[in-house]
Amino acid sequence: MTSLTRNMKTQCVGRILIDLPEGSKWKPKAKGGRVGDQYFSVTTGVSLDEFTAVLEERWAAILALKTSRGEVVTQPPHRFSSAPNSVIFSYNYRKHNLPDLNGQWANRIFHEAEGYIWLNGTMVTVPRNLNGRDETASLMKRMRARATDEIPADPGLCLDGAFIAGYYDPTEREEIMWSFSLPRNLGLVVQHTKVWGPLQSMLERRDDAAREIAGYVAKLLSEPGVVAGNKKYRAATRIGGVLEGEEFVMGGTQGINDHTFETNIGGLWEFPGRGFPSPLPNIELNMGTTFRTAEKPSSLGAFPKQEGNPDAPTEAEFFEIWDAVVSSVRVRPIAMAQPPQKELPPPKITREQAEADRKALDAFIAEGPGPDLSKPSTK
Structure with a gap:
């Protein structure tokens, strides 16, 4: 062991921990991932004023968008917030007559959405995606700021300067990729992806x-x-x-x-x-x-x-x-940690069984013998 590896520092990357040599740094603008159907990227060292300027420039560009010839626009662009210092833009609302999976034709409304959130100097961007307004809003509600050396004590994903709270959900796709610069002109890429079975060797x-x-x-x-x-x-x-x-x-x-x-x-x-x-x-x-x-x-x-x-x-x-x-x-x-399992509803019982249960309970309360439930009712 030399001085290169004598003082290793633990880093939380996504859902894993890894020790890197002292002096290693997260590379700016070289990281991102996916949760569910939402991709995201992270940029650090962004002031609140810079963040606001990015939002206003993007909103102006959205308002200036022209619709394609023949498209029916159903409503104007919207901007709203689902968490502090966040903005979600939804726009390009349009109507198309299309069939569903069963071949039934109907008028369907489509839109595009994108989101931005500022977390104490870190900007997380969810890029433009189809019909993703609600999913983008839900994802941003799960985000908070994270110090570089913080090892969270709850389920979720560590990002550079941020954290996405959430269980390891089997119904949700997930992928994280981050780049680091290490001493001696070395570069490291750390990636992890949710799988439903081991990959080939x-x-x-x-x-x-x-x-x-x-x-x-x-x-x-x-x-x-x-x-x-x-x-x-x-x-x-x-x-x-x-x-x-x-x-x-x-x-x-x-x-x-x-x-x-x-x-x-x-x-x-x-x-x-x-x-x-x-x-x-x-x-x-x-x-x-x-x-x-x-x-x-x-x-x-x-x-x-x-x-x-x-x-x-x-x-x-x-x-x-x-x-x-x-x-x-x-x-x-x-x-x-996986999502808590939902309690299953009690099994349905027949009317006859419910009546027998009620009579047994009444008899028990009256301290009398209960009816013999093994014999069929003569009524």
């Missing part, structure tokens, strides 16, 4: 893809002057925290011109996920770095010499950080 998928493009790659490499090659470092099962996944680490070098060579080193770790009733999301970690050198590396796909790349990691530094990050990934337990 990541290594098997890579092998299938490699076979499919093998002919194309061979043809490309045979072209005059082409310099390209790779080196495989790891491809095996790998435990991340307590989650059994798979890792794949490879380097690749390509000649840009006679005096410039680009080498990319990347590591991928994936947990396939697990379905209900004991669900876990599919989790993917992708870490990489890029070198540019004036000389061709002695081995294509190998880590180049440090000359000219003083801020880039050595091979030992890359794997020290990679191993520490992968070993730390775990699911935040409370985040996986």
